[in-house]
Amino acid sequence: MNKIRIELLDIVALTVDLPEYNLYRGQVGAAVELLAGGAAFEVEFSDAYGGLRLRSGRTYESIGLRPEQIMVLHFEPASPDSVRSMVTV
Template sequence: MITNNIKLLDVVALTVDLPEENLWRGQVGTVVEILADGTAMEVEFSDKQGRTYESLGLRPEQFMVLRFEPANPNSQPEMVAI
């Protein structure tokens, strides 16, 4: 999986199912904290009214950052082994 410098408030989507948390691939959340020197992130999942229904630490390989603008063709993606 490829990630590019994940930042606070990045909008992300799960790439894996987490049935024990009742979270499923494709659910959208927001990075609210960088943990363990960037090896994990706290991601908050909220409903349409903005109420948080889950917040948990995830590894970068468990989600992808959603992009709302064209990617910079000169950027070098960072490879993350799964």
């Protein structure tokens, strides 16, 4: 169960496949609207940055999703006390 609170404009990734919408686990979108009092979210999926055209991506799907269908992506350590370490394989 997703215990992290999802906020508007959070960057999220799908945790499930939705082939009927041509969306698959791992695809990244943005939570753009709260639905059903926060019980669901409108998530917008856009293509990548427009490169030489200097424009933002174009939306290719916008769909209502439940919190358990998405996860918030984090770009910083979860805790300020986290110590970075190198992982080798």
